[in-house]
Amino acid sequence: MTSNPLVSKLEHGATLRDEDRAQLEKLCEPMVEVSARKSIIEEGDEPDDVHLVMQGLGCRYNLLENGNRSITALLFPGDFCNLHVAILGQMDHGIATLAPSHIVKIPRTTIEDLMNNPRIVRALWWATLVDEGTMRAWLVSAGRQADRQMAHLFCELLARLEAVGLATEGTFDFPVTQEDLGDMLGASIVHVNKTLKALREKGLVLFDGKRVTLPDPTKLAEFAEFDPLYLHLENAALKKPSRPRRVSSGSRAE
Amino acid sequence: MTSNPLVSKLEHGATLRDEDRAQLEKLCEPMVEVSARKSIIEEGDEPDDVHLVMQGLGCRYNLLENGNRSITALLFPGDFCNLHVAILGQMDHGIATLAPSHIVKIPRTTIEDLMNNPRIVRALWWATLVDEGTMRAWLVSAGRQADRQMAHLFCELLARLEAVGLATEGTFDFPVTQEDLGDMLGASIVHVNKTLKALREKGLVLFDGKRVTLPDPTKLAEFAEFDPLYLHLENAALKKPSRPRRVSSGSRAE
DNA sequence: CGCGTCCTTGAGCTTGGTCAAGGTCTGTGG
DNA sequence: CCACAGACCTTGACCAAGCTCAAGGACGCG
Numbered sequence: 001m002t003s004n005p006l007v008s009k010l011e012h013g014a015t016l017r018d019e020d021r022a023q024l025e026k027l028c029e030p031m032v033e034v035s036a037r038k039s040i041i042e043e044g045d046e047p048d049d050v051h052l053v054m055q056g057l058g059c060r061y062n063l064l065e066n067g068n069r070s071i072t073a074l075l076f077p078g079d080f081c082n083l084h085v086a087i088l089g090q091m092d093h094g095i096a097t098l099a100p101s102h103i104v105k106i107p108r109t110t111i112e113d114l115m116n117n118p119r120i121v122r123a124l125w126w127a128t129l130v131d132e133g134t135m136r137a138w139l140v141s142a143g144r145q146a147d148r149q150m151a152h153l154f155c156e157l158l159a160r161l162e163a164v165g166l167a168t169e170g171t172f173d174f175p176v177t178q179e180d181l182g183d184m185l186g187a188s189i190v191h192v193n194k195t196l197k198a199l200r201e202k203g204l205v206l207f208d209g210k211r212v213t214l215p216d217p218t219k220l221a222e223f224a225e226f227d228p229l230y231l232h233l234e235n236a237a238l239k240k241p242s243r244p245r246r247v248s249s250g251s252r253a254e
Numbered sequence: 255m256t257s258n259p260l261v262s263k264l265e266h267g268a269t270l271r272d273e274d275r276a277q278l279e280k281l282c283e284p285m286v287e288v289s290a291r292k293s294i295i296e297e298g299d300e301p302d303d304v305h306l307v308m309q310g311l312g313c314r315y316n317l318l319e320n321g322n323r324s325i326t327a328l329l330f331p332g333d334f335c336n337l338h339v340a341i342l343g344q345m346d347h348g349i350a351t352l353a354p355s356h357i358v359k360i361p362r363t364t365i366e367d368l369m370n371n372p373r374i375v376r377a378l379w380w381a382t383l384v385d386e387g388t389m390r391a392w393l394v395s396a397g398r399q400a401d402r403q404m405a406h407l408f409c410e411l412l413a414r415l416e417a418v419g420l421a422t423e424g425t426f427d428f429p430v431t432q433e434d435l436g437d438m439l440g441a442s443i444v445h446v447n448k449t450l451k452a453l454r455e456k457g458l459v460l461f462d463g464k465r466v467t468l469p470d471p472t473k474l475a476e477f478a479e480f481d482p483l484y485l486h487l488e489n490a491a492l493k494k495p496s497r498p499r500r501v502s503s504g505s506r507a508e
Numbered sequence: 509c510g511c512g513t514c515c516t517t518g519a520g521c522t523t524g525g526t527c528a529a530g531g532t533c534t535g536t537g538g
Numbered sequence: 539c540c541a542c543a544g545a546c547c548t549t550g551a552c553c554a555a556g557c558t559c560a561a562g563g564a565c566g567c568g
Binding site: 431433443444448451463 | 549
């Protein structure tokens with residue numbers, strides 16, 4: 001058993017040996033402390049190092065011309081900010097902290113060394129695909145009403161954080177402002193406030209700006225139409241018994 | 255010069271040798287013809303083969319419980335449907351055709367062979383990252399008004415299709431219904447119709463269900479706040495001269 | 509104690525959804 | 539060749555979700 005968030009996350013997607021764990025743990029220092037609401041990488045940057053969140057909470061974001069910020073992903077402990085540094089030049093989005101965090105900067109060459117270990121390559125590829133699935137789920141969710149969308153987000157957070165031991169009994173730390181939440185959902189701060197109130201009155205979500213409590217996760221998942229398949233976790237919270245089948249009249253190729 | 259869409263796409267992201275091109279071209283047969291609106295892979299499937307679009311138009315989609323379909327990506331010639339088959343088990347989304355298409359099915363083992371060629375691995379990784387950037391751009395776009403969002407989509411299509419020689423002079427084939435367009439934008443069919451009318455009256459977009467004409471791409475890009483950075487193409491259409499800088503009061507780490 | 513940041517709520521307006529009706533186009537069978 | 543059906547497009551009327559503006563309250567920190 002390890003307390004390293006990178007290792008415990010990757011164990012969900014790949015089979016690692018002790019030597020792999022040691023190699024991964026060696027990556028995770030030295031850590032830099034970054035306070036809340038700091039920019040780490042900006043759109044257009046060409047960073048030399050790969051950044052990894054070890055503690056706290058970061059996000060991917062894009063700024064719009066009207067000054068709005070769109071948050072496209074949350075980065076929890078064990079999540080990489082820019083693993084692709086060696087392939088793409090400029091960043092097409094920014095990275096910032098939402099809460100006080102510990103970040104590691106890993107030189108590009110160290111990452112290239114990792115690529116010689118096929119089990120680690122596989123694990124990192126798995127993590128990338130989960131990130132992609134998560135973004136897809138956000139995109140689908142963005143087309144729905146704000147209350148469902150917000151409920152879906154909280155379900156996802158519970159499932160993700162439970163998988164790395166950061167949530168128990170339907171509660172977890174989530175120190176963000178309502179404005180941050182609005183940037184995640186593409187909603188105004190006023191509407192976030194009213195939506196939170198509605199979910200609270202339904203007994204689905206309690207949130208005080210620091211911590212989230214979900215009194216009845218199953219009921220919340222039903223309300224949100226949440227299905228954790230996209231997280232590709234073995235024993236995900238809120239897992240559905242069976243897959244929904246096609247509704248429309250379309251027919252299958254061949 | 256090749257007419258193979260996979261090769262000409264990957265040349266934008268990696269440097270290939272003749273032997274690499276030959277190896278890639280060998281993948282691309284035999285092709286299967288699939289008519290429009292057919293399901294190719296469904297959510298929950300565990301496909302054995304990797305599917306690649308060679309001609310036509312496909313999409314990634316998710317079905318919601320109310321029967322709505324959310325299209326999360328468009329698959330043009332040269333795009334893989336499920337390159338990750340070896341890493342993830344179940345599909346967390348479906349793949350379908352929108353237009354009549356030619357599809358290749360590549361056995362998993364052939365893909366594993368490809369992974370021994372580092373230039374091809376790099377090229378495929380680049381393609382995956384571009385897909386990811388594209389999805390991120392859709393997510394950001396989803397938070398904006400339908401007319402801007404639609405304009406953004408048409409700008410993206412122009413840039414992507416120009417890069418593979420499928421668009422000239424601001425016009426390209428795009429045989430989808432307004433309902434399909436609604437599924438891409440998360441908008442109702444009625445609103446799609448009215449939005450198309452508004453863009454037409456502004457002289458920005460002409461679309462007849464088969465073909466798109468953009469009379470003034472620069473003006474459209476300005477309206478859409480389109481920036482092709484996320485496509486990571488060397489000589490992208492509609493490229494902006496400089497990157498926008500941070501507006502908010504946030505400060506940088508360190 | 510005072511200021512800044514964040515939360516809360518109401519009022520009015522805009523965007524976009526739903527419903528309904530009719531129009532166009534195309535392929536098929538008489 | 540025409541009639542018809544089905545799929546898709548178009549438009550108007552009305553309603554609901556969500557945005558902006560505005561004002562005030564709670565809380566924490568220097």
